[in-house]
Amino acid sequence: MNELQVPGAAAGWRQHHAAQQPRYPDPQALAAAAADLRTRPPLVFAGEVDSLREKMESASQGRAFVLMGGDCAESFHDNTAINIRLKLQTILQMAAVLTYGASTPVVKIGRMAGQYAKPRSSDTETRGGVTLPSYRGDSVNDHAFTAEARVPDPQRMVDAYLRAGTTLNLIRSFTMGGYADLREVHSWNRGFTANPAYKRFESFAEEIDRAMRFMEAAGVDFDALRQVDFYAAHEALLLEYEDAMTREDSRSGRLYDTSAHFLWVGERTRGADDAHVALLAGVHNPVGVKIGPTTTRDELLALVDRLNPEGDPGRLSLITRMGADRIRDVLPQLVEIIRADGRPVTWITDPMHGNTITSDNGYKTRRFDTIMEEVRGFFEVHRSLGTVPAGIHVELTGDDVTEVLGGGEHIDEAGLARRYETLVDPRLNHQQSLEMAFEVAEMLRS
Ligand SMILES: O=C[C@H](O)[C@H](O)COP(=O)(O)O
Numbered sequence: 001m002n003e004l005q006v007p008g009a010a011a012g013w014r015q016h017h018a019a020q021q022p023r024y025p026d027p028q029a030l031a032a033a034a035a036d037l038r039t040r041p042p043l044v045f046a047g048e049v050d051s052l053r054e055k056m057e058s059a060s061q062g063r064a065f066v067l068m069g070g071d072c073a074e075s076f077h078d079n080t081a082i083n084i085r086l087k088l089q090t091i092l093q094m095a096a097v098l099t100y101g102a103s104t105p106v107v108k109i110g111r112m113a114g115q116y117a118k119p120r121s122s123d124t125e126t127r128g129g130v131t132l133p134s135y136r137g138d139s140v141n142d143h144a145f146t147a148e149a150r151v152p153d154p155q156r157m158v159d160a161y162l163r164a165g166t167t168l169n170l171i172r173s174f175t176m177g178g179y180a181d182l183r184e185v186h187s188w189n190r191g192f193t194a195n196p197a198y199k200r201f202e203s204f205a206e207e208i209d210r211a212m213r214f215m216e217a218a219g220v221d222f223d224a225l226r227q228v229d230f231y232a233a234h235e236a237l238l239l240e241y242e243d244a245m246t247r248e249d250s251r252s253g254r255l256y257d258t259s260a261h262f263l264w265v266g267e268r269t270r271g272a273d274d275a276h277v278a279l280l281a282g283v284h285n286p287v288g289v290k291i292g293p294t295t296t297r298d299e300l301l302a303l304v305d306r307l308n309p310e311g312d313p314g315r316l317s318l319i320t321r322m323g324a325d326r327i328r329d330v331l332p333q334l335v336e337i338i339r340a341d342g343r344p345v346t347w348i349t350d351p352m353h354g355n356t357i358t359s360d361n362g363y364k365t366r367r368f369d370t371i372m373e374e375v376r377g378f379f380e381v382h383r384s385l386g387t388v389p390a391g392i393h394v395e396l397t398g399d400d401v402t403e404v405l406g407g408g409e410h411i412d413e414a415g416l417a418r419r420y421e422t423l424v425d426p427r428l429n430h431q432q433s434l435e436m437a438f439e440v441a442e443m444l445r446s
């Protein structure tokens with residue numbers, strides 16, 4: 001890996017329309033930042049990427065379940081040990097519960113270590129009569145509402161790379177060094193269910209307890225379970241960044257986007273003839289596409305043609321974000337189209353992005369119950385069609401923020417003001433994330 005660096009490796013994308021890209025004032029500064037990135041070591045190794053691809057294949061067949069979660073937008077400011085640890089802890093706790101519910105391994109993937117670029121609905125933001133360019137993620141510009149902060153700075157791509165590297169390093173240290181010990185993770189979950197607000201999950205947690213005691217009695221080597229695989233994913237939005245991180249694997253000669261194990265294309269940039277799809281078509285990573293309720297048959301099949309023409313299992317995930325009120329109407333047709341086509345996909349639900357609302361007091365938020373309703377619809381549709389609901393993709397944080405309404409803590413509109421910290425979309429907090437995991441585990445079991 002990395003001996004042979006290919007400038008503009010999957011460069012075919014440059015001939016295609018590129019949506020949602022920053023307009024850098026200084027093209028030379030952009031070229032310099034991209035050139036700098038090309039000399040930097042890859043963040044992930046192709047062998048790890050291949051192993052994730054195999055796991056995505058297992059998930060597509062019901063032999064594993066995917067849990068993908070993390071911030072809507074990671075920030076440089078929150079690139080701290082405590083923040084990374086709490087997010088990892090939350091995902092590990094969710095994974096333990098889901099593993100029990102699914103009776104299969106859970107593929108753990110963080111929207112972490114690179115989720116720094118954001119597509120926006122509007123190019124500008126207006127506050128108090130002042131209009132400025134929108135915030136597009138810390139790898140592009142600064143969130144502060146000043147003209148200077150909002151100018152895209154290509155050097156931020158290098159900063160994002162360095163922070164992604166330190167995040168991955170800490171994740172690897174934790175997950176290889178014993179922090180993911182199943183006994184420990186289970187004891188954290190016991191702490192969660194001890195809270196009267198989550199009493200309804202107590203008997204489920206007791207079942208897991210019994211299973212743990214059985215494993216112990218049967219002589220399972222828990223020490224051998226102290227290390228877990230944890231993968232990194234982000235939206236492949238910033239084309240210059242992803243291009244600069246694309247390298248040829250010296251073993252196979254294949255191209256990999258080495259900025260993360262898994263990359264996805266968002267709902268706003270998923271045009272089959274557009275640059276983002278062209279970029280991901282050129283790399284061997286497992287990839288995803290977000291699809292919303294307006295997705296047509298032709299769009300869907302064109303995406304499969306571009307991203308998985310040979311129908312390789314594990315290569316392509318379709319991440320559906322339909323909205324709780326539409327999923328039962330819209331998803332069945334799309335599943336049928338894919339089934340008739342025959343090329344396999346891994347179906348994942350994103351129950352967040354189709355369910356965003358503005359509260360009366362002006363916060364961009366989501367309701368916990370609506371989010372869960374979309375997950376329920378996702379399971380119902382796949383179960384009724386005999387296809388596999390292979391995973392969930394959620395926006396979450398390990399912190400005690402108040403961004404999503406409802407859940408066991410009954411966060412209400414006034415409560416949103418208490419700790420609303422997200423830079424873009426509202427995230428489940430630690431407790432809401434666990435609550436979701438227990439509910440999804442029950443769906444998986446039934
Ligand atoms: O995370 C997804 C999108 O970037 C986000 O929902 C866009 O938000 P906006 O509609 O506020 O631009």
Ligand SMILES: C=C(OP(=O)(O)O)C(=O)O
Pocket residue numbers: 072119235265266267268290291321350353
């Ligand atoms: C931009 C996102 O989602 P979507 O493309 O589905 O709107 C996201 O996952 O943050």
Ligand SMILES: [Mn+2]
Pocket residue numbers: 072073353395424425
């Ligand atoms: Mn988001």
